Amino acid sequence: MYRILRFFLFFLSAEKAHYVAMDLLAVALKIPGFAFILKRSFKAENPHSVQFLGIKFPNRIGLAAGFDKNAKWLHLLKTLGFGHVEVGTVTPLPQDGNPKPRLFRLKKDKALINRMGFNNEGLDAMVKRLRHRPDGLIVGGNIGKNKITPNEHALEDYVKCYLAIVPHVDYIAVNVSSPNTPGLRDLQEKEFLTELFVSLHTLRENSKYKKPILLKIAPDLSVEALDEIIETIKKVEIDGVIATNTTISRENLKTDKAILNTIGNGGLSGKPLLEKSNEILEYLRHNLGKNYPIIGVGGVMDTRDMYTKINKGANLVQVYTGFIYSGPWMAKRWAAV
Numbered sequence: 001m002y003r004i005l006r007f008f009l010f011f012l013s014a015e016k017a018h019y020v021a022m023d024l025l026a027v028a029l030k031i032p033g034f035a036f037i038l039k040r041s042f043k044a045e046n047p048h049s050v051q052f053l054g055i056k057f058p059n060r061i062g063l064a065a066g067f068d069k070n071a072k073w074l075h076l077l078k079t080l081g082f083g084h085v086e087v088g089t090v091t092p093l094p095q096d097g098n099p100k101p102r103l104f105r106l107k108k109d110k111a112l113i114n115r116m117g118f119n120n121e122g123l124d125a126m127v128k129r130l131r132h133r134p135d136g137l138i139v140g141g142n143i144g145k146n147k148i149t150p151n152e153h154a155l156e157d158y159v160k161c162y163l164a165i166v167p168h169v170d171y172i173a174v175n176v177s178s179p180n181t182p183g184l185r186d187l188q189e190k191e192f193l194t195e196l197f198v199s200l201h202t203l204r205e206n207s208k209y210k211k212p213i214l215l216k217i218a219p220d221l222s223v224e225a226l227d228e229i230i231e232t233i234k235k236v237e238i239d240g241v242i243a244t245n246t247t248i249s250r251e252n253l254k255t256d257k258a259i260l261n262t263i264g265n266g267g268l269s270g271k272p273l274l275e276k277s278n279e280i281l282e283y284l285r286h287n288l289g290k291n292y293p294i295i296g297v298g299g300v301m302d303t304r305d306m307y308t309k310i311n312k313g314a315n316l317v318q319v320y321t322g323f324i325y326s327g328p329w330m331a332k333r334w335a336a337v
């Protein structure tokens with residue numbers, strides 16, 4: 001059924017299709033009778049629950065950051081069977097993001113390229129919605145900085161976001177790895193990460209909200225840069241890592257070079273990212289030890305890819321592009337892994 005719907009959705013621009021599909025589903029789930037049948041069809045059999053970061057996750061599959069940027073669809077996403085959803089990236093102030101078009105499908109590669117640029121409604125809007133989040137779904141809050149905030153003041157943006165959403169989420173994800181905010185990935189260097197995590201840990205010690213704070217990293221780091229991050233993780237005792245964000249690489253794609261040139265800059269996600277993100281995951285697992293909390297994300301298109309990520313060391317797996325290509329029954333099938 002999703003194949004037919006996807007056929008029509010793929011006539012729309014990639015960004016429009018995203019909203020149309022979610023709004024259609026939300027409406028369908030309000031029609032009595034139909035809602036009952038749909039909800040039953042989404043219910044996972046034998047979901048594999050796991051204990052991670054001191055939290056019981058209903059299953060190992062989560063929706064990666066960037067899909068529900070404003071925490072708008074949490075009830076619907078829970079119905080679809082996700083064990084957790086990472087909302088955001090949220091920035092202190094609302095911002096429009098980059099000019100459209102900014103999201104592109106590479107169908108031949110089962111991939112997407114995006115340069116959304118943290119379009120989001122800002123902290124206040126997110127907090128209002130999180131107050132009504134559904135029970136039984138684990139929610140992570142992914143935080144970033146506004147485009148207009150220079151890197152010298154980035155720490156203040158992260159602190160603002162942290163303080164506002166920490167009461168309403170189960171974990172925090174610090175995003176310093178999106179390729180679409182100029183200079184953001186420079187914040188992955190050890191001086192800034194140390195200062196940032198020390199500040200956040202101090203705020204946590206002096207508050208009643210003891211939520212895990214994770215770091216989300218890029219797949220394009222050199223071995224030296226990755227080693228520095230690992231050193232910082234150990235030194236500052238960062239609670240966990242999310243590996244990885246999208247890549248700026250365009251290697252090994254089936255899509256024509258001319259089309260890629262027309263699309264231009266942006267982060268590549270989906271199938272072509274699997275190998276690269278898995279290499280980072282394996283390296284992290286090897287160097288951080290078997291008990292260190294890691295969420296694996298990048299290029300997971302089916303349950304086989306999900307098993308691969310788990311075998312390479314991921315405790316939980318997140319997906320974004322695989323959900324677009326597989327459709328709303330995806331999480332139901334993956335929840336048993």
Ligand SMILES: Cc1cc2nc3c(=O)[nH]c(=O)nc-3n(C[C@H](O)[C@H](O)[C@H](O)COP(=O)(O)O)c2cc1C
Nearest residue numbers: 064065066089114244245269270298299319320321
């Ligand atoms: C359209 C789009 C928007 C995204 N926005 C964010 C974001 O706001 N914050 C973030 O940390 N990651 C963002 N991501 C990255 C995803 O969370 C994920 O790390 C990446 O897409 C790799 O997973 P995938 O191959 O399953 O898509 C975005 C990805 C896409 C495709």
